[in-house]
Amino acid sequence: MKKDIIWANCEFKIGAMDIEAIPATHLNEIAFAGRSNVGKSSLVNAITGRNSLVRVSKTPGCTRQLNFFELSEQIYLVDMPGYGFAQRAKKEKYGWGRLITEYLTGRVRLRRIFLLIDSRHGLKEGDIEIMKLLDKKAVTYQIVLTKIDELKEAELQKVIEETTLKIKKHPAAFPEIIVTSSERKLGIDVIRKEILGLI
Ligand code: GTP
Numbered sequence: 001m002k003k004d005i006i007w008a009n010c011e012f013k014i015g016a017m018d019i020e021a022i023p024a025t026h027l028n029e030i031a032f033a034g035r036s037n038v039g040k041s042s043l044v045n046a047i048t049g050r051n052s053l054v055r056v057s058k059t060p061g062c063t064r065q066l067n068f069f070e071l072s073e074q075i076y077l078v079d080m081p082g083y084g085f086a087q088r089a090k091k092e093k094y095g096w097g098r099l100i101t102e103y104l105t106g107r108v109r110l111r112r113i114f115l116l117i118d119s120r121h122g123l124k125e126g127d128i129e130i131m132k133l134l135d136k137k138a139v140t141y142q143i144v145l146t147k148i149d150e151l152k153e154a155e156l157q158k159v160i161e162e163t164t165l166k167i168k169k170h171p172a173a174f175p176e177i178i179v180t181s182s183e184r185k186l187g188i189d190v191i192r193k194e195i196l197g198l199i
């Protein structure tokens, strides 16, 4: 039987720079993926209510490995390095790019991918590329718009509408998107509810 989740009871367990370094785990996994700087690590902090569990930075490329955090001894939250960081493009192609795609498409315990999109920018080419790959491999993912505190209400409605329309073409995308701000703690309850359903 599931125990109650204590959100703040979350600790770093594994940091992996290559796929072979990740041990098989006995718990389900939830991944936070997306472009560099989109707010993945900040969202993990917001979900756990632990401001300094994961390091965040204004500089893209802050998270450099797959970081597994065990939440309340029940599930792993996996904070991923970002993709689409131009200065690192070449390296990424053979390093992080491979790590990210292999993890996202080859992990039996991976129950959900939250694919984070900066609400100010909407879906970009790199996002679509990852989405197509996940569609092809039939790995389901859910779009999470981040940093909505930066938008006016009308701008937010526009990006929600546009994104919802665009993901209709993607068979592995959840039809509902989640709208969040880690800074203002908006939408965090929605993500937590999804996580509870995945343990
Ligand atoms: P990488 O690890 O480099 O891929 O980045 P990341 O996706 O983990 O982003 P991170 O959480 O490090 O945040 C990047 C920047 O965005 C930081 O300066 C955060 O303070 C900022 N940020 C994150 N979430 C929010 C938010 O909800 N609102 C606003 N306004 N800024 C945010």
Ligand code: MG
Pocket (backbone or CB within 6 Å): 040, 041, 042, 055, 056, 062, 063, 079, 080, 081
């Ligand atoms: Mg990060």
